[in-house]
Amino acid sequence: MRLWSSYSSIDLEEVAGSSLVLQPIGSIEQHGPHLPLVTDSLIAQEVALQAIRETPTASILLPIISYGLSSEHLHASGTISLSPTTLLAVLDDLGASLARAGVEKLVFLNGHGGNSALLRVASRELRLRYGLMTFLVHPHLPVDQVSVVSNDREGGFAIHGGVAETSMMLYLKPDLVHIDRLERSIPDWLSRYSKIGFGGPVTFGWTAADLSSNGVIGDPTSASPEAGKRSFEAGVSGVVAALEEIQAFQFPQY
Amino acid sequence: MRLWSSYSSIDLEEVAGSSLVLQPIGSIEQHGPHLPLVTDSLIAQEVALQAIRETPTASILLPIISYGLSSEHLHASGTISLSPTTLLAVLDDLGASLARAGVEKLVFLNGHGGNSALLRVASRELRLRYGLMTFLVHPHLPVDQVSVVSNDREGGFAIHGGVAETSMMLYLKPDLVHIDRLERSIPDWLSRYSKIGFGGPVTFGWTAADLSSNGVIGDPTSASPEAGKRSFEAGVSGVVAALEEIQAFQFPQY
Amino acid sequence: MRLWSSYSSIDLEEVAGSSLVLQPIGSIEQHGPHLPLVTDSLIAQEVALQAIRETPTASILLPIISYGLSSEHLHASGTISLSPTTLLAVLDDLGASLARAGVEKLVFLNGHGGNSALLRVASRELRLRYGLMTFLVHPHLPVDQVSVVSNDREGGFAIHGGVAETSMMLYLKPDLVHIDRLERSIPDWLSRYSKIGFGGPVTFGWTAADLSSNGVIGDPTSASPEAGKRSFEAGVSGVVAALEEIQAFQFPQY
Amino acid sequence: MRLWSSYSSIDLEEVAGSSLVLQPIGSIEQHGPHLPLVTDSLIAQEVALQAIRETPTASILLPIISYGLSSEHLHASGTISLSPTTLLAVLDDLGASLARAGVEKLVFLNGHGGNSALLRVASRELRLRYGLMTFLVHPHLPVDQVSVVSNDREGGFAIHGGVAETSMMLYLKPDLVHIDRLERSIPDWLSRYSKIGFGGPVTFGWTAADLSSNGVIGDPTSASPEAGKRSFEAGVSGVVAALEEIQAFQFPQY
């Protein structure tokens, strides 16, 4: 396993330029009564580790950024959130450090939907300021970033603490799941709106307190470790395929 | 027409709370050899004006923010871009000012894809810091923000200066279009990648110089004022429908 | 009319270096019960447009910056103000963008007295950081920036919403003036002080709420469109003459 | 002499609210070949000390802020300048500290023209954020801040290192003046412009290097200690009169 952290400086220098560098980022934030605060970070980290194992490309894994942008969960105990400007500054410092080391390709592997928009902003800035080629990958694309909503029983509301996340946690860390606290909490009323919504053309500035009384936005009641295994493996496959494509990716010369 | 700017302070005070406040935002950035720098701002502004005229809801239009986040076009002459932190600060000051005036609902009408991610970040922050209900609307959803790619002849690459924008400009301001300079410039090579792409699961930090030699990312050669009229009217209809939905929108009490 | 926004990037490139670039800036702020929030921006914009038309020099007009520094009116509904650091950041980003385009001379045409001091700070910084030659022009010099006070009937207190602004608005946009709400509101008590005052040697940090109960600082009751026309034309003439001088202006070589 | 610094905390607490607090601010910057870097700070400090001695009002003197905003002299050895945002932050922290101590009136006594615009911005912000009443006083009003130009032999160009400053230094600290290096250096070419200029309606972003080969902008050759004494005493009288007026100053209740 190629971990940035495990290299000595002089060995890292040898491989930095030719490797694809993977930065996992998650969150420490409320995930309803049944899931631990670490959920997003843990899934990002486990997917990253497994993807690095499976990928034939030369990837190096950076240590995870655990504290992300979780403004929408700040009202709930345990959430630790950086502000947007702080996280932009962290990512800018990171980009400068990586470019100095000779890195050419940086991939953010993001486990928390609330980080996605800011990571898109940062991806472009790092390209511009440091010449890095930057990419943004998700184990599972956040529901609010796709326009076609899957027709599962959560009706496109599996934003947070729903069946997918809960199942993966049951597969990866069952002891951290309070199986007795699974509770459906879906903002059904959102379906009254055809344009405003997670995958719709009109996005909106919501906090979890706007959408849920217990912090869940989804329906974890049918979660299972088996579904979690499938979901996890699908996430890994997707990331592995993405890494291979990224490894081959080049901008043409104009 | 209800323009924020045209109100006196004491009259504005009467209507601020019950109105939906619309903030158009665009860009001043290169749009290829054939389109003017103002393209995004002009379309946002024209759509906003027409939508305000057509909408039965109580909307008030703010003066447009012309300078947006155009890092991806900074290499080209004429582009005027704020940095992400500057634009976040502008939007934060705006939110504070609106909340002080008693505004409850703020809608960003965004004409430039490069602003979208940052506006999503700001939408949430303004909700959190000032209690505003915030919404983000586009005349046409940026291609890199939808996962289903239209199968028009631009093959999903109509990001910038392509047939849609050019047609709308031919309809709205034909004298600003250099009809003799229409040139197809599509990063066909991107189709070699199944994951990396504008509407794909892997986004990437590109600049226009990475994707095009003349600043266009699309194929404007078949643009026409008729198509522009249809496109513009579709944009207006979409925004009007969105505004009506937003007017009715409420978060439930938990 | 040469508008920056109307140029395509490659055409702008041709003219940027040899042109004088004009940046109008105003405010959206309370202007008493009778004038609209847009007053400063509208006057700046109209003077700029007319000046560009009349001036034989090669000037290019940038889109107006509508939101300025209006801390002194923040207490009143409708005022939208950037903080000093935000506005400095906007102007710095602007300067960087213009210098990148090859611009050599930048003229701020400022319609709001509250922006003036900050624009003086920024003018010097942009000279220093980007090598731009920068200039600051007003349609009418703010009363608090001249030491000789005109002996009109407002006694040197025509700071805000007084006869000059009201007259110009009656000339330019009579439908936005509430003619039935003209009310004299002059801080006569200030004449008790011989040093502290708008044009005096001792300036002070006032807000409109310190000086007025209705937001006006002046006496608009004798305003007329005729006086407005004269005032507007004088403003335009002054700006045209300034632009011609600026066009010819060069620093010597030492 | 009432010096803030000399009070113990509990004694300061007694007088803070009823006193007028005076903050001298100067610069450390090039002043031509004949004057020391401290010129502005020294004059501000000496005027402040003498004014405090002479004024019957209850004034307290803060320790001088030596490092100001000297961007226009950064090219010359010895200049130590804060950036505009740094100095704004210093003044904001100062305002917060003073308000916490119960201060109600703060007077900036400024010896450096390059600080003036920024101090005007800060004066208003401190009024707004901390409720302080703020005032800005100069020993001698900077030439570029008055519109009527004195018709002395420097023709209105006595900006920096000219007869007034040199004379005062000859009076206050003759040993710091290099009397053998007095050299006229006046940007006579500026008189070709009727609008652009120090006291004219068009201000411009100049550095000392734009206007002078030796850092002087003025004509010190006729400087004398006698003239310096008169100038100094006039400055003190002006400040004393200002302090008395400020002591009496109150905003009315509306």
Add this chain to the structure above:
Amino acid sequence: MRLWSSYSSIDLEEVAGSSLVLQPIGSIEQHGPHLPLVTDSLIAQEVALQAIRETPTASILLPIISYGLSSEHLHASGTISLSPTTLLAVLDDLGASLARAGVEKLVFLNGHGGNSALLRVASRELRLRYGLMTFLVHPHLPVDQVSVVSNDREGGFAIHGGVAETSMMLYLKPDLVHIDRLERSIPDWLSRYSKIGFGGPVTFGWTAADLSSNGVIGDPTSASPEAGKRSFEAGVSGVVAALEEIQAFQFPQY
């Protein structure tokens, strides 16, 4: 083991106030040719985990902050450093989040000497702004923060990659140590100075490039896993004892 990350939000809420919260922080930075970039983070993390296991007090462990302040190693490949202002912002956001959760006592367990001064600054600010009681603990006190220098064979120069760190790594992660690259690199010339030095009264702003040709500041040649075990256990004991004292610690009421 009580890990913040493993709690659900509602369970965390129960214990946050009565627990002592431990934030490990390290660095990713060059550690000579023989040690991995992760050295500081790994030691901090391992000590923290073991201390939590051994301590009878109610401690909760936060996820480690891997990226610290490593300006002094920025010249070397692999170092990832936040700037001082970025790290201050991260710690401020952290403090706000913890205080919101009801935390009363926060302990930084710091594995990197370069973080110490900044953590002291932050400790006080978090006390002031959020009312947190804050503490700073090191597995081993950085040599440059004690005035009595141990008389081991490194002569007080065991700053970085020396016998202590290398031994601990040989004990904790021998496979990450390049045993064939142990090389003494001690700035013996520093002993020529009696005041300037790591533990002396005069501190200085050094980078690793100022003190070493290979990034090591110390003598790892005699490192052994046995010494590492002793060192590690001593570090754990020290931290356990500190945590117990901190658990009991209270400020008196005055």
Add this chain to the structure above:
Amino acid sequence: MRLWSSYSSIDLEEVAGSSLVLQPIGSIEQHGPHLPLVTDSLIAQEVALQAIRETPTASILLPIISYGLSSEHLHASGTISLSPTTLLAVLDDLGASLARAGVEKLVFLNGHGGNSALLRVASRELRLRYGLMTFLVHPHLPVDQVSVVSNDREGGFAIHGGVAETSMMLYLKPDLVHIDRLERSIPDWLSRYSKIGFGGPVTFGWTAADLSSNGVIGDPTSASPEAGKRSFEAGVSGVVAALEEIQAFQFPQY
């Protein structure tokens, strides 16, 4: 006496590179009922002046920075404190200005313990960003920065307003000392803790209000001018010796 401020720019240019530049920094903060707010600044300044007089090395003295980082005394009237980010910005601007003047060695002479950690951070950053060699010297090392605690009757608690500071003030400025208000105020309860403490391995984020009811942390009752003279002279000797060593100091070439 070589004062930076007294040089003309061209004379400073001659000596900047070969001189050691000394920046005194203090605080304006509460020092108990008996000492003036200026205590730290005055001691730093007096020691600096005397050291410059006595030192044979080529040192130049900068004007003192009076406002430091005094967060721990913000609750008390009269304290004027910069925030950490403001002070870092001031020091960064200072470093840039000095480097531009050709300075190679900068020595902070710090009279306030609360500045020390931040000055250590800044010392390294200025080395890194501007290539300056930077040093940090104290007249007397702050008690919380040494691990060996003197066994005087204050038991290692002479942090603030105790016998040393009071004695020095009695020697330097007896008229500023309220001799009738000397009161012992020592946080004896701290001795219950063996690890947490000023010189102990566990530092903590305290404010003066946490440790004292009257702002004193120490026992000034036995202070005397004679002890103050000895203390002052010891401080000067220490600084002179430090300056001589710094003058000779060089980093080797690797």
